[in-house]
Amino acid sequence: MSKQPAFASELETSILAVPGAHCAGCMSKIERGLAALPQVISARVNLTSRMVTVVHDPALDEGQIVAELARIGFEAQRRPREVAKPFSAVKPLLGPLAVAGFAMMNVMLLSVSIWSGADGSTRELFHWISAAIALPAVAYAGQPFFRSAWGALKHGRTNMDVPISIGVIIACALSVYETMTGGRHAWFDGALMLLAILLAGRVLDAMMRDRARAGVDALLSQAAQGALVVNEGGALEWVAAEALQPGMVMRVAAGERLAADGYIRTGASRFDQSLLTGETRPIACVQGDKVLAGTLNLDAPVDVEVSHAGQNTALAEIARLMEASSQNRSRYVRIADRASRLYAPAVHTLAALSVLGWLIAGASLYQALVIGVAVLIITCPCALGLAVPVAQVVASGSLLKAGIMVKDGSAIERLASVDRALLDKTGTLTLGRPVPDAAALDAMSEEEAAVALALASHSRHPLSRALADALMQRGVKPAVVAAVREEAGVGLRGMLDGKAVALRRPESASSMGVALAIAGKPTRLIPFADRLRDDALAALADLNRLGISASILSGDNADAVAQVARETGLTGQAGASPAEKQAAIARLQRAGHKVLMVGDGLNDGPALAAADASMAPGSASDVGMQAADMVFVQPSLASLPRAIRAARRTMAVVRQNFALAIGYNVLAVPLAIAGYVTPLIAALAMSLSSLIVVANSLRLMRAAR
Amino acid sequence: MTGVLILIPIALGLGLMGLAAFFWAVRSGQFEDPDGAASRILMDDDDRPAA
Numbered sequence: 001m002s003k004q005p006a007f008a009s010e011l012e013t014s015i016l017a018v019p020g021a022h023c024a025g026c027m028s029k030i031e032r033g034l035a036a037l038p039q040v041i042s043a044r045v046n047l048t049s050r051m052v053t054v055v056h057d058p059a060l061d062e063g064q065i066v067a068e069l070a071r072i073g074f075e076a077q078r079r080p081r082e083v084a085k086p087f088s089a090v091k092p093l094l095g096p097l098a099v100a101g102f103a104m105m106n107v108m109l110l111s112v113s114i115w116s117g118a119d120g121s122t123r124e125l126f127h128w129i130s131a132a133i134a135l136p137a138v139a140y141a142g143q144p145f146f147r148s149a150w151g152a153l154k155h156g157r158t159n160m161d162v163p164i165s166i167g168v169i170i171a172c173a174l175s176v177y178e179t180m181t182g183g184r185h186a187w188f189d190g191a192l193m194l195l196a197i198l199l200a201g202r203v204l205d206a207m208m209r210d211r212a213r214a215g216v217d218a219l220l221s222q223a224a225q226g227a228l229v230v231n232e233g234g235a236l237e238w239v240a241a242e243a244l245q246p247g248m249v250m251r252v253a254a255g256e257r258l259a260a261d262g263y264i265r266t267g268a269s270r271f272d273q274s275l276l277t278g279e280t281r282p283i284a285c286v287q288g289d290k291v292l293a294g295t296l297n298l299d300a301p302v303d304v305e306v307s308h309a310g311q312n313t314a315l316a317e318i319a320r321l322m323e324a325s326s327q328n329r330s331r332y333v334r335i336a337d338r339a340s341r342l343y344a345p346a347v348h349t350l351a352a353l354s355v356l357g358w359l360i361a362g363a364s365l366y367q368a369l370v371i372g373v374a375v376l377i378i379t380c381p382c383a384l385g386l387a388v389p390v391a392q393v394v395a396s397g398s399l400l401k402a403g404i405m406v407k408d409g410s411a412i413e414r415l416a417s418v419d420r421a422l423l424d425k426t427g428t429l430t431l432g433r434p435v436p437d438a439a440a441l442d443a444m445s446e447e448e449a450a451v452a453l454a455l456a457s458h459s460r461h462p463l464s465r466a467l468a469d470a471l472m473q474r475g476v477k478p479a480v481v482a483a484v485r486e487e488a489g490v491g492l493r494g495m496l497d498g499k500a501v502a503l504r505r506p507e508s509a510s511s512m513g514v515a516l517a518i519a520g521k522p523t524r525l526i527p528f529a530d531r532l533r534d535d536a537l538a539a540l541a542d543l544n545r546l547g548i549s550a551s552i553l554s555g556d557n558a559d560a561v562a563q564v565a566r567e568t569g570l571t572g573q574a575g576a577s578p579a580e581k582q583a584a585i586a587r588l589q590r591a592g593h594k595v596l597m598v599g600d601g602l603n604d605g606p607a608l609a610a611a612d613a614s615m616a617p618g619s620a621s622d623v624g625m626q627a628a629d630m631v632f633v634q635p636s637l638a639s640l641p642r643a644i645r646a647a648r649r650t651m652a653v654v655r656q657n658f659a660l661a662i663g664y665n666v667l668a669v670p671l672a673i674a675g676y677v678t679p680l681i682a683a684l685a686m687s688l689s690s691l692i693v694v695a696n697s698l699r700l701m702r703a704a705r
Numbered sequence: 706m707t708g709v710l711i712l713i714p715i716a717l718g719l720g721l722m723g724l725a726a727f728f729w730a731v732r733s734g735q736f737e738d739p740d741g742a743a744s745r746i747l748m749d750d751d752d753r754p755a756a
Contacts, residue, residue: 024744047741094731102724106717122709129713 011041012058014065016076019050026074033072034065049214052076089206096141097199103137104192111189115680127179127186134188138172141195144202160340160385163347167380168194174373190377190682197690198385205389205409208396212405216631227252227259230303244309252297252304255460260293260309267302271295272462274426276602277555282512294602294621298462334410336388339658343384351375354673371675378672378682379665383689387657390697395650395704402704403634404643411629415613416647417594421543421640422585422607424599425554425564425572428617429536431635432600434463434512434528436470441526444516448524450479452516455492455503458484463514463528464492464503532567534636540568542641548596553581555603581607598640600624615640646703653700657693664689
């Protein structure tokens with residue numbers, strides 16, 4: 001797919017997001033299609049991050065590449081240029097894992113010969129070789145644990161990495177001593193195995209999180225936010241949102257979102273503020289009215305003079321609220337760390353007591369120390385360290401298959417404990433976009449439907465697009481309508497076999513809808529309304545069965561909320577501002593509830609960040625998706641109870657894993673205290689307990705079914 | 706014993722080669738796009754290496 005670059009220094013590299021690419025066919029279509037352009041040197045799709053990297057002649061600009069991709073059939077978005085390569089937690093762990101695995105296998109080979117009876121100088125040689133492999137390997141591969149343990153100790157806390165680090169370091173120190181004095185037992189294999197197994201668990205964990213994040217990133221509208229700015233001479237120029245200055249005039253087409261706050265200078269239109277406030281009713285604005293960044297222009301192109309841009313927009317206030325509440329959440333202590341708070345002191349006391357006990361019983365200091373170290377090594381929390389991550393990895397994999405992306409490892413823990421759910425109305429309980437009334441569509445004749453589709457497919461207006469989608473889903477074939485013209489703010493007109501046809505705004509603008517007029521026939525009105533998501537009622541009943549009481553928390557007006565409340569049988573609060581939503585959650589939390597917030601809008605951001613757990617639909621605003629712990633991409637609300645069930649199942653398995661790991665210790669520790677544990681027994685016990693924990697966690701593969 | 710003296714360095718050398726190959730692979734971006742690599746094998750393009 002590459003041609004020889006002629007002048008490498010003059011080439012430009014563009015990276016575009018292509019959320020629609022998902023298979024080998026898409027990759028080859030995109031790569032071949034772009035490479036067919038004469039100015040393109042090479043194009044390569046990264047399927048994991050859903051992005052295409054294009055090396056091209058500067059003569060070709062990104063807009064043209066986007067247009068070409070659209071022609072091939074893929075929606076692409078420009079990305080802000082300075083986007084850094086996404087941070088991956090996997091990469092820094094791959095090196096240590098490879099080193100630990102390599103060293104473990106080689107040391108194990110030598111250990112097997114020692115266990116099977118190698119003696120004298122052979123054993124000594126093998127111990128020395130093991131030490132030569134193991135010490136540098138531990139020094140390198142153990143770093144992720146040492147660093148985290150040191151960080152925790154410095155702040156006077158302890159986490160799972162503290163006992164791991166102490167166990168590994170002490171095992172190595174004792175082994176070096178044994179090797180130098182020609183002793184029988186060296187524990188290098190055990191220390192390395194511990195590191196390798198734990199690192200494998202962490203790599204899996206990081207991989208799963210990377211994948212979920214890539215999924216969310218692909219959903220975010222990576223469109224570099226910006227606007228077409230009208231210059232002095234009337235020329236149009238695309239300016240990125242960060243570069244917008246107060247005083248500039250943006251031309252905002254119908255169907256576009258505003259990139260900055262401002263006042264309408266010419267034109268009049270209606271604006272959908274649902275992402276900002278939850279209000280579903282479009283707001284009509286005329287010359288001189290204030291319009292806010294993030295709202296969607298519905299009807300006609302307007303020129304807007306920028307008053308506030310970038311960090312000064314109304315959005316910034318929401319961002320500030322969110323920042324404050326996410327700090328709240330970082331105080332949550334994960335179950336593994338809670339376990340290690342109990343575990344580490346217990347183990348260390350036990351080891352100290354056994355040393356003391358043997359000394360009192362008359363053993364030499366060396367003997368007592370060896371036994372104390374054996375206790376530390378055998379209790380090293382191999383299975384305990386795997387208990388949580390493996391279960392979470394398997395469960396989030398299962399959730400991912402069900403269309404639920406888990407962004408944060410602790411989200412499953414937090415979700416499992418919720419007992420109260422607050423749901424946003426617009427876009428969460430409902431689809432968040434107007435849908436044509438099914439009865440009105442049923443009533444249309446075949447010809448009317450065909451004409452409506454033909455006209456609607458010519459416009460980017462949200463209502464036209466919703467109408468076209470609905471008609472296409474019904475299998476309607478568009479009629480051949482000639483001379484279609486769109487008149488902004490009014491509608492579309494065209495000619496069908498010499499008859500004038502039109503799809504326009506109804507005369508009485510009391511409710512949302514469109515009117516279809518065919519010359520010589522009565523005008524037909526197609527009302528539009530937002531409707532409940534599929535299975536919303538079943539999902540709410542399901543939540544109830546799980547012991548979670550739900551209610552509505554919406555920024556929309558009381559009438560709209562009351563209607564949905566009637567349909568769903570939920571209680572609701574209407575007209576809530578972002579800060580009020582946050583306060584409602586804080587109130588419930590103070591009353592001892594664990595709150596799940598489900599929402600999609602910018603106005604839900606602070607609430608999503610403040611709740612104990614939060615979910616957002618895939619159609620949510622970028623802010624909503626970034627603030628939520630989980631994102632569900634299916635249109636059905638059934639994802640909610642499904643995720644909660646999977647989370648509860650996961651926590652049940654985690655608790656079983658803890659029980660298994662502790663049970664193993666109960667069996668192994670007496671052996672160690674009695675002084676019967678050799679490196680062979682330690683290796684067997686460690687790998688066996690880890691395998692059992694992994695096998696138990698694999699049962700979660702079907703957790704989200 | 707003499708056999709061991711030859712075999713152990715060989716075993717370690719082979720292992721180290723594997724390790725070095727892995728590090729090279731990570732550094733040269735072979736793990737950037739695991740999903741894409743899995744799908745690329747299915748592409749029917751008759752693409753020969755660029756001349």
